[in-house]
Amino acid sequence: MSTIKDVAEAAGVSIATVSRALHGLPRVSEATRQRVLTIAADLQYVASPSAAGLASGQTMAVGVVAPFINRWFFAAVVHSAEELLRAAGYDLLLYSLGTDADERRRAFSGNVLRKRVDAVLVLGLQPTPEEVAALSSAGGPVAIVGVAVPGWASVRIDDEAAARTAVRHLVDLGHRRIGYIGGEPHDPLHSAAPADRLRGYREELRAAGIAPDQQLEAVGGFTVRGGMDAMDALLALADPPTAVFAASDEMAMAAIHVARRTGMQVPGDISVIGIDNQEMSELFDLTTVAQPVDAQGVLAAELLLGALSEPNRPRPSVTVPTSLIVRGSTAPL
Amino acid sequence: MSTIKDVAEAAGVSIATVSRALHGLPRVSEATRQRVLTIAADLQYVASPSAAGLASGQTMAVGVVAPFINRWFFAAVVHSAEELLRAAGYDLLLYSLGTDADERRRAFSGNVLRKRVDAVLVLGLQPTPEEVAALSSAGGPVAIVGVAVPGWASVRIDDEAAARTAVRHLVDLGHRRIGYIGGEPHDPLHSAAPADRLRGYREELRAAGIAPDQQLEAVGGFTVRGGMDAMDALLALADPPTAVFAASDEMAMAAIHVARRTGMQVPGDISVIGIDNQEMSELFDLTTVAQPVDAQGVLAAELLLGALSEPNRPRPSVTVPTSLIVRGSTAPL
DNA sequence: CTGAAAGCGCTTACAG
DNA sequence: CTGAAAGCGCTTACAG
Incomplete structure (x- = not known):
């Protein structure tokens, strides 16, 4: 484990010169720089991050x-x-x-x-x-x-706009009863996206003349498990949705799974859209709002x-x- | 940004004593230790990792x-x-x-x-x-x-045994023509698991009296995309497999997707098994060898x-x- | 129980 | 172009 001193001695220069040469600083002759570089490589010298950090800040x-x-x-x-x-x-x-x-x-x-x-x-x-x-x-x-x-x-991304795009797509297809699967209402992490996406969902419904219905807003917590539970809840409604917008692809895929398990056809009986466009989404033939x-x-x-x-x-x-x-x-x- | 010196001065002790107190070392009176701890907390003191690292190694x-x-x-x-x-x-x-x-x-x-x-x-x-x-x-x-x-x-995990378990399951179901979707033949990362899983696949086939067939071994590279391509290749075979063992759940899910897209029923027309048991696998109703x-x-x-x-x-x-x-x-x- | 001091391995003005 | 030296903020024998 060589130190800057080893390099300096081998090169016949001071440690200050070694430091300068290694950092490409001026005030070192090209010949000296080359010699130092070669010797440092030979010795497999790497500056100690602790020492360098302490000295340089x-x-x-x-x-x-x-x-x-x-x-x-x-x-x-x-x-x-x-x-x-x-x-x-x-x-x-x-x-x-x-x-x-x-x-x-x-x-x-x-x-x-x-x-x-x-x-x-x-x-x-x-x-x-x-x-x-x-x-x-x-x-x-x-x-x-x-x-x-x-x-x-x-x-x-503009989370609100992404959510509106998703809901708009469902509205354009003629859906009026549109469920939402989102994050926790009291997210301990204070993630930003969930709230914006929920807002976008509600806004776009209103823009389409549809009154948001709290019953249609389910908690999925951005996990597969949570998405399944949320979909279960939505399908158990007296007046279940004909389409569901999930705030992540993972929850959307979970929703599709639950719908199919219940014997429903997707999209025949119910449409599902997500946000993300992750690798897996293609496997579910999932319509989604892609984010780069x-x-x-x-x-x-x-x-x-x-x-x-x-x-x-x-x-x-x-x-x-x-x-x-x-x-x-x-x-x- | 307080240093150990600030704490020492405020506590009226030397920096050596502060260091000892903070590290819970012996040779510090309980009273002193408490005082130092309190003051350090007040000052929001955190030792510099660079300095500590340099000094302690x-x-x-x-x-x-x-x-x-x-x-x-x-x-x-x-x-x-x-x-x-x-x-x-x-x-x-x-x-x-x-x-x-x-x-x-x-x-x-x-x-x-x-x-x-x-x-x-x-x-x-x-x-x-x-x-x-x-x-x-x-x-x-x-x-x-x-x-x-x-x-x-x-x-x-015992990768070879896991692979044998998967193949054994397919053999027990009566399958004889079993495809494999695995890693790259010349993996630049030299990952360990792929080779062991391939070996397990071949071994279990032999144990069941089935001669391994190179044509049935497809490259999926442990990605969704690769898994899809591999399944395409297997299904295009003159004598395609009736069951496929994929070395990861992700590739297995990709295989199921491709089979269905081709109009086949899973597991009616072809069985698929993976390794992992990740969160998504339940959504595909995927049979798999779970690893903790x-x-x-x-x-x-x-x-x-x-x-x-x-x-x-x-x-x-x-x-x-x-x-x-x-x-x-x-x-x- | 406590402190003075050496030393960790660098970087960086400062001189020359 | 180069070196001697200070200093970064700690830890750790060593004394007492």
Whole structure:
């Protein structure tokens, strides 16, 4: 495990020169730089991140804060953001919060992240004003995916518009009794998307002259299990819906499964539409509103890297477009 | 952003005493300890990981090396391992390798991880002997999920046995012409499971007196897209299979979709079985060999923490059981 | 029980 | 173009 001193001795220069050469700084002769580079490679020298971080004040790490890493959207975004971040020399520190409020407080307190990372990427969480203040005071730039936060760079889809697109599609097919499968009413994670999607659902119904009916709004919690339970509840209604809009593809697929298990035809007896367009959706022949997930990860990484290199640059708020993908799970009433 | 000096001054003690008090070390009076703790909390003091790491030689971080973080198995294992690791005070550094050979070499070189993390958790990769040597020489303990490596703690299922269970189920139903959908023949990631599952498939066929037929072995690459293509190929055979064993649920679901799209009934015309038992599988009424994914993540974390606290303890190799889950995608010939 | 001091391995003005 | 030296914020023997 060689240190900078080993490299310096082998090269016959000071450790300061080694440091400069390795960082591509000026004030090192080309000949010296080459010699140092060669020797460093020979010795398999890698600077100690702890020492470099202590001396420079930079950790060269980015914290990724998400509710769950094992959910399609978050995993996909992290995956596509990682490549850029790593190429820029940053390591990724993972903080998946689960539903633990304490864990969340810790991650957002700023004190933990402040000394560990240079920047933070927040996924799918709606931070409270206190959390925004705490994380912002940590000093480093923050980028957030899924919701716009003043002062932070953000990337998201227009959740309300996406929901309206989905409902509009069902309305256009002649449906009037349209169910909704969404998130928890009191989401401990304060995710942003669910509330916007619910609002979009209601708005588009109203725009079509349909009065929203609370009975038609079921809780799916963005899980397969929850989606099944929600669909069970909707089908048990005295006056069940003829179409269902689920706020995620996973819940939509669960809904289709439940409908079929009950002996109903999809879309013959009931139409189902989701949001996401994930890999599996094609297998269910699911009509859905597609959101570009790779693009969101890449954009978030780019915004973060931009903020890191130009701290005073304004922090953009980017909205990426969604698009209706009509497959076979929806049909005219 | 308070430092240990701020705490020391406020408490009227030396920084050495603050450090001891905060770490729960002996040789600090209870009264002093309490005072320091209170003041540290007031000041929201958190020790700088860089400084602590440089001084102590411990990073309090664990590196997670996996091919893809956005695949069901890896995401689920990371998720369940994270909780324990974090509770023990370790941060998680994510290294997802993709298919980039250079990136893989870097992660496995030992030099990168050595100075960044105290231990490494490898997921679903079959390291070469050189990689084992390199990572082992880094000094810290390594745990690996998905394959046994001498000298490393490991957690896995018996992939060959799981495959045999799946094939045996089909054979018991009377099938003789059984297709296989598996990984790439020349997997750049050297994943371990695919080869073992293929071997199990062939072995069980032989045990049933059936000669393996290369034509029935299709490449699905563990993706939905690949699974669909593989099934297309199998169904296009002059003498197509009456049953298909896919090495993952995702590929199995893709196979079912393709069969149905072709107008076939599942399981009426063709039976399909997978491995995993992930959340979605119930939606496809998929018969599968279940593997306990949470347990694997938890066990891997425990083995790693155990090795961290007792470096000389032997490194166990744990095999967790799989079980056949019979649903509705398989039927007698 | 407590403190002074060395040292961890770098980066970065400052001199030359 | 290069080096000596200070300093980053801790931990940890060593004294007392």
